[in-house]
Amino acid sequence: MIRAFHRWPGLVAALLLVVLALSGAALSLYPAVERLSAPQAGAGLSVADLAGRIAASHPGLEQIRRAPSGLVTAYWFDGGTPQAAVIDPATGLDAAPADPDPVRRWLTNLHRSLFLGDAGRIVTAVGAGAMLVLALSGAVLVARRTGGWRRWFAPLRGPVAGRLHVEIARIAVLGLVLSSATALWMTASTFDLLPDGASTPPFPAEVSGRTGADLAAAGALQIPVATFRSLSLADPGDPADAHTLKTAQGTGYLDQGTGALLAWADLAGWSRVSETIFMLHTGQGAAVLGLVLGLMALGVPVMAGTGLVLWLASRRARPRIRGNAPPRNAGTVLLVGSEGGSTWGFASTLHAALTDAGQNVHVAPMSGFDPARYPRAARFIILAATYGEGCAPASARGFLDRLARMDRAPCAPLAVLGFGDRSFPAFCAYAEAVSTAAEAKGWPQLLATGSIDRQSPQDFARWGRTLGAALGMALDLVHQPVTPASEPLTLVSRRDYGAEVQAPTAILRFARPPVTLWQRLTGQGFARYRAGDLLGILPEGSPVPRLYSLASGSSDGFIEIVVRKQPGGLCSGQLVELQRGGTVQAFLRRNPGFRAGRGRTPLILIGAGTGIGPLAGFIRANARRRPVHLFFGMRHPDSDFLYREDLAEWQASRRLSRLVTARSRGERPHYVQDALRHEAAEVARLIGEGARVMVCGGRGMAAGVSTALAEILAPAGLTPALLKAEGRYVEDIY
Amino acid sequence: MNPLAAVLALSTALTLPAVALARPVTLAATLNNYGGDGAYLALYVTDPQGAYVGSLWMAGTKSKYYEHLSGWYRATGGDTRQVDGITGASVGAGRTLEITLDLADALFDAGYTLHVDAAVEEMRDSPNEVALPLNSAGASASGTRYITSVSYR
Numbered sequence: 001m002i003r004a005f006h007r008w009p010g011l012v013a014a015l016l017l018v019v020l021a022l023s024g025a026a027l028s029l030y031p032a033v034e035r036l037s038a039p040q041a042g043a044g045l046s047v048a049d050l051a052g053r054i055a056a057s058h059p060g061l062e063q064i065r066r067a068p069s070g071l072v073t074a075y076w077f078d079g080g081t082p083q084a085a086v087i088d089p090a091t092g093l094d095a096a097p098a099d100p101d102p103v104r105r106w107l108t109n110l111h112r113s114l115f116l117g118d119a120g121r122i123v124t125a126v127g128a129g130a131m132l133v134l135a136l137s138g139a140v141l142v143a144r145r146t147g148g149w150r151r152w153f154a155p156l157r158g159p160v161a162g163r164l165h166v167e168i169a170r171i172a173v174l175g176l177v178l179s180s181a182t183a184l185w186m187t188a189s190t191f192d193l194l195p196d197g198a199s200t201p202p203f204p205a206e207v208s209g210r211t212g213a214d215l216a217a218a219g220a221l222q223i224p225v226a227t228f229r230s231l232s233l234a235d236p237g238d239p240a241d242a243h244t245l246k247t248a249q250g251t252g253y254l255d256q257g258t259g260a261l262l263a264w265a266d267l268a269g270w271s272r273v274s275e276t277i278f279m280l281h282t283g284q285g286a287a288v289l290g291l292v293l294g295l296m297a298l299g300v301p302v303m304a305g306t307g308l309v310l311w312l313a314s315r316r317a318r319p320r321i322r323g324n325a326p327p328r329n330a331g332t333v334l335l336v337g338s339e340g341g342s343t344w345g346f347a348s349t350l351h352a353a354l355t356d357a358g359q360n361v362h363v364a365p366m367s368g369f370d371p372a373r374y375p376r377a378a379r380f381i382i383l384a385a386t387y388g389e390g391c392a393p394a395s396a397r398g399f400l401d402r403l404a405r406m407d408r409a410p411c412a413p414l415a416v417l418g419f420g421d422r423s424f425p426a427f428c429a430y431a432e433a434v435s436t437a438a439e440a441k442g443w444p445q446l447l448a449t450g451s452i453d454r455q456s457p458q459d460f461a462r463w464g465r466t467l468g469a470a471l472g473m474a475l476d477l478v479h480q481p482v483t484p485a486s487e488p489l490t491l492v493s494r495r496d497y498g499a500e501v502q503a504p505t506a507i508l509r510f511a512r513p514p515v516t517l518w519q520r521l522t523g524q525g526f527a528r529y530r531a532g533d534l535l536g537i538l539p540e541g542s543p544v545p546r547l548y549s550l551a552s553g554s555s556d557g558f559i560e561i562v563v564r565k566q567p568g569g570l571c572s573g574q575l576v577e578l579q580r581g582g583t584v585q586a587f588l589r590r591n592p593g594f595r596a597g598r599g600r601t602p603l604i605l606i607g608a609g610t611g612i613g614p615l616a617g618f619i620r621a622n623a624r625r626r627p628v629h630l631f632f633g634m635r636h637p638d639s640d641f642l643y644r645e646d647l648a649e650w651q652a653s654r655r656l657s658r659l660v661t662a663r664s665r666g667e668r669p670h671y672v673q674d675a676l677r678h679e680a681a682e683v684a685r686l687i688g689e690g691a692r693v694m695v696c697g698g699r700g701m702a703a704g705v706s707t708a709l710a711e712i713l714a715p716a717g718l719t720p721a722l723l724k725a726e727g728r729y730v731e732d733i734y
Numbered sequence: 735m736n737p738l739a740a741v742l743a744l745s746t747a748l749t750l751p752a753v754a755l756a757r758p759v760t761l762a763a764t765l766n767n768y769g770g771d772g773a774y775l776a777l778y779v780t781d782p783q784g785a786y787v788g789s790l791w792m793a794g795t796k797s798k799y800y801e802h803l804s805g806w807y808r809a810t811g812g813d814t815r816q817v818d819g820i821t822g823a824s825v826g827a828g829r830t831l832e833i834t835l836d837l838a839d840a841l842f843d844a845g846y847t848l849h850v851d852a853a854v855e856e857m858r859d860s861p862n863e864v865a866l867p868l869n870s871a872g873a874s875a876s877g878t879r880y881i882t883s884v885s886y887r
Contacts, residue, residue: 099769100769100770118795192797198801200811
């Protein structure tokens with residue numbers, strides 16, 4: 001909901017806001033330049049002295065004005081010709097010509113009315129209103145993204161466009177709120193919607209009748225120059241006329257024959273507020289603030305550009321559902337929890353089939369779930385993938401919390417279908433969690449929770465028939481899996497290991513494909529990746545990708561993975577056979593849960609076999625020489641000591657502090673968990689110092705490591721589960 | 735510009751006898767190229783003693799700026815009711831303001847004076863830039879700062 005408040009004003013007003021921000025930023029320079037260039041009055045100078053000096057050297061003087069910058073301008077008539085000049089207060093003599101700057105006038109008119117008069121003023125006010133809505137809704141979104149208002153400046157992850165957008169926004173938002181709110185006030189003031197008009201005293205009925213008093217001796221002008229605004233001199237030919245004095249406090253009339261104050265009116269409260277707001281918006285009288293606001297305004301064009309890129313990227317990421325019914329008419333509501341986008345593909349197929357069967361079907365992400373939006377819903381269907389070890393996938397984030405907060409579940413029954421991979425223990429764990437939560441809430445069930453293994457079209461067709469039976473219709477789901485957009489990667493080098501121990505393993509290094517500007521901005525393709533992210537490879541003969549952990553980051557300039565040939569493995573077989581110059585189809589999938597992070601605390605990296613891949617990537621990227629302790633398990637050092645030479649070199653350059661190896665072949669089999677136990681005291685000490693544990697490798701090894709760590713940590717009252725909850729123990733298991 | 739509205743407003747603003755006896759008058763004010771935004775102009779009439787009688791026209795719609803037309807503002811105390819219905823757009827540099835209104839016969843050849851105050855944003859105020867007597871023969875005069883000429887016939 002908040003996102004819609006942010007998106008639509010942003011898209012509609014983007015161009016207008018860019019114009020207003022750029023012209024505003026340019027205008028913000030003027031008060032500062034004026035403040036620096038204007039000859040300033042010395043402290044203690046009175047208005048009487050100033051006016052006396054100027055009057056003495058400017059016969060025919062009509063008016064003296066002082067800008068908030070301290071710039072004093074005099075207007076006089078010289079033989080019937082109007083004259084004006086900037087005055088040096090110290091001497092009362094001309095310091096510079098006082099011609100208004102045409103560029104500044106042009107910018108001002110562009111900024112406040114787009115040269116369109118009152119209609120333009122209304123348009124720019126609408127722009128200011130949009131800016132205010134954008135700033136406030138954006139602030140809520142930033143807080144949501146960083147995890148709360150207290151974490152406002154927390155570090156960000158993700159594609160460049162998104163990070164740039166938020167990085168600028170969280171600094172500029174204060175200035176933009178101030179500028180847009182004051183702009184609205186000023187527009188209201190200009191259109192006389194505020195009672196902030198001038199308050200002048202009634203013109204004095206009685207004057208002395210004399211003329212020509214020396215201004216320097218006028219009693220009413222014995223005030224400091226700092227509060228002075230303007231002095232308009234009376235017509236010396238009209239004894240009934242009087243001088244008009246304006247100061248920061250108010251307006252008064254002075255007798256031109258005696259210099260005495262005849263009448264005075266204080267500035268009204270509303271006018272004071274309006275003057276302060278004028279100062280805050282224009283920087284006139286607050287030049288430094290003006291510059292700061294101008295600088296913040298410069299963020300607007302960047303945010304408009306990145307915002308547009310983000311919106312386009314989010315539209316691309318989700319397949320278009322043709323003929324998606326509006327939520328309020330929908331009889332069937334399909335809620336999708338997808339991480340990489342493939343579940344959206346299934347949702348699209350199901351939507352088409354149900355629509356063909358005459359249903360009104362609305363498809364939406366699970367994350368925005370709100371039953372009130374679906375007054376005619378007769379059934380809900382949830383299609384949910386699982387992220388990691390049973391976590392919510394990207395488009396389902398927050399769903400369980402929303403469900404938990406509801407007073408009661410919807411009356412319309414629910415069917416849940418999970419998507420996953422049976423070779424993982426957390427198969428469809430998130431769908432199960434949703435199903436359990438729904439049952440606990442008393443949500444009626446339409447179907448027993450189903451599951452789809454590895455995007456199987458057969459599983460999906462079977463589930464479709466079950467759903468059709470429950471709905472009393474024939475439902476034929478023919479799903480063509482949508483393969484992720486992949487690019488060919490060319491192998492540039494390979495290092496082979498493990499042939500002697502019947503485990504052919506290779507470190508494969510691919511060239512990084514060229515990255516387009518669009519990919520760089522949106523973070524798509526191979527624009528940005530880190531060790532620990534996943535490389536999806538589409539083997540020939542199967543539409544289902546296999547995922548490998550990356551052993552390199554984009555700063556390395558190449559893409560590296562470690563692959564062991566699995567017995568009968570389609571993809572691993574093709575990869576291990578791949579020769580230099582050969583290509584594979586691949587795509588990138590982020591894995592933010594398995595990153596080394598930026599801290600300075602020690603890292604304990606634990607891996608066996610090909611699991612060393614991402615760990616080697618972390619060490620290679622350790623330019624800051626963070627203490628890193630690597631526990632590496634292999635079969636035999638003469639055969640599958642992956643990265644042997646690199647590890648030696650990294651140790652010499654202190655990227656790696658310590659290397660502990662374990663060998664499982666030989667007279668005394670020794671596994672990596674045994675090595676951990678052997679170093680128990682050291683491991684306990686490092687964890688006590690706040691070390692982060694990262695484990696990568698097979699399932700059996702991970703279980704063994706967890707058991708060993710539990711033993712090592714027990715004396716300190718810690719458990720692996722506790723460390724996991726703190727994010728200090730992460731695993732990448734296959 | 736609506737001459738009908740102008741005469742209606744005028745007949746209430748100018749408390750003169752024989753107001754029914756009126757004649758159409760065309761008033762033109764031409765501005766020079768002073769190099770600024772549109773000018774605010776106040777056209778008003780004073781009696782032989784110099785006392786304010788009524789307003790003929792206000793060019794400029796934002797009443798918060800009227801204080802810069804200090805002759806008019808002082809005479810009326812900034813009372814915007816004086817220009818209700820006889821207000822139009824400000825006049826750009828180099829442009830001419832032309833209005834036609836019915837003025838009471840009694841105003842002519844009786845010592846009444848037509849005044850024009852001018853003001854431009856960020857530039858000097860120019861109160862009473864032009865003052866010319868109301869004669870049945872018509873008259874014209876030139877201004878000092880913003881106004882090239884003012885005439886009526």
